[in-house]
Amino acid sequence: LASPERNLLFDINDFDETLPGPWEWDVKRLAASLVIAGRANGFTHRERAGIVRASVRSYRESMARFAGMRNLEVWYARTDAERLRTVAAEQLGGRGRRNVDRALGKARSRDSLQAFGKLAEVVDGRLRIAADPPMVVPLTDLMPGVARETVHREFRTMVAGYAHSLVSDRRSLLEDFTLVDVARKVVGVGSVGTRCWIILLLGRDGGDPLLLQAKEAGPSVLAEHAGASRYANQGERVVSGQRLMQAS
Template sequence: MATMHDDPLSPAERAALGKEARARVPRSAHAVHESDEKRPDPIDIIERQSAARVPELVPVRYGRMLESPFRFYRGAAAIMASDLGAAAHTGLFAQLCGDAHLLNFRLLASPERHLVFDINDFDETLPGPFEWDVKRLAASLVIAGRANGFPAKESDGVVRAGVESYRERMREFAGLRTLDVWYARDDFDQIAALLPEPPGKQEERRASRAAAKARTRTSLQAAAKLTRVVDGAPRIVSDPPLITPLAELLPGTEGEELAQALRELVADYAHSLSSERRHLLSRFHVVDMARKVVGVGSVGTRCWIILLLGRDDEDPLLLQAKEAGESVLAPHCGASPYENQGERVVAGQRLMQAAADIFLGWEHVTGIDGRERDFYVRQLRDWKGIARPETMDPGTLALFARICGASLARAHARSGDPIAIAAYLGRGTTFDRALVEFARAYADQNERDHQALTDAVTEGRVIALADPTV
């Protein structure tokens, strides 16, 4: 937890700390990814995660991870955390996303109803070495490039673009005043300023379409898609196993007890909101709830969507209450200072994001599956625009990589020391070139791990079900 410093270091002393870190881990050393017989079995790692999840949903998770190396990577944050944790690191800490692959960067709504670009997944957030997030982003870019059939040279260029953008923007933050770093955010209409040259007409049209689509993704749009009127009242539409209304999932007394626990969750989590947002939440009341399968790595965690209404049936609010477990980084960075893992997620998100969801909060719940569990709560949708890397050519993916790298640097600068990190990275391209080699090597490792899961399914070691959305 942050504390006030009576005798803070000068900028020169902070820069010296960054340069001293080069002695521990030279920038060129980041190129290396070593895999030997001591490396933990990747299937054992994901199986340990699955042991705490909803049993009937675990095969859906494996089915999603089987589809491609990129989908496997999205579910393999714990595997990469294990690999990174076994290697030397800089010791220059920032609040980490913990799963900074390219699909976890997207367009979002700020509370002022501005469209901004930011990180959007904080399930694994924890303080750790800044380079771990950069490496996870870099590897995801190579994996996405390979999925698109890009030649190695083109994928390397995409990684260089993203890492260079991170390094250059961190240097900018190193020269700013503290409040200027904190107030920085990436508004959609200012994103072009993060690029070395103006985007072309095609990229501008693509960005405009993405922004327009993001602005349609509201509670109203989500309610229109996910609910229908039953006996005169809005109800969440059943689409098992992806969306299962509580009445279908657990009919009878057991379902009634769970429904009451979820109503109490909504009522009690309000303590984690500011007073004006508690007042706003009090204007809504719960009318229905359902279990929802989300993402790839998150499949099997307990996740509920809760339909609330305000003034009438045309005033919906959809909240998502998602189980929060220990971060995959914890075995390698130390336990969170927060006892509640939901609070860990929320605190990390508020620290890294320039503009967090107004309904973002947390709660500890007793009585779900007979156990005590931590949850965090947020709106299901609020102007969220999701990238589609499979539609991008190398030039477009490189532009997207630049924006992701710049956004990640802003998030790290809020919690870490931008002066020390910038001094470590330096003005040259040594770190950039090292990350290109690392990303290529780790993409190879990811393909081997994906094959290991394929073999495990073939051998009957684990069970996978085809993704019902495909």
């Protein structure tokens, strides 16, 4: 992921279920995820066990290190691309280092212009989100003219409301963009059944795009066990959790 300053960081990036709860749950989910990822990538049982032990040990040692740091030091602690490359050079062989370099190169290429090139097309001289049913279906293909214009206005109102939730400098930037198209998008496995939309906005011209995602957020699956969120709006729960936990 990228920081607001567009620095490449290594961090968690899925906050749909974020909710305060026992720290042990996070460690167990981390370990389980590594087992599943290792199995999917052909690692042996012994290799997977070693990976899990190393990750849990790293978690324990990091928590001990953070306990001795000042609050601001903990707040700004992060793992950037160069740190990841250094660790790879120290602990991996040539093939592993090359894999890390390829992954970092791919991550650097994934920006708004790359997404724009895949998702947008020119239709009758105007930029639109390209149809890729059933994964991506533009609003134009979903409903007739009158209903479409009504929904389009609702999205403009929603984007304006989102702008007002931002700090002033980012709000000023967003207000320089104009909404031009909306499309429904099929979500990932963990969010099946929820609504998700891609919103295409343009700045000074057709080469100045901004793509936003509007996604429905329901209660966290952890709420039944850890208690309800203190946020009445589930979207605010997700965004607040991301801002609190993700490096910047």
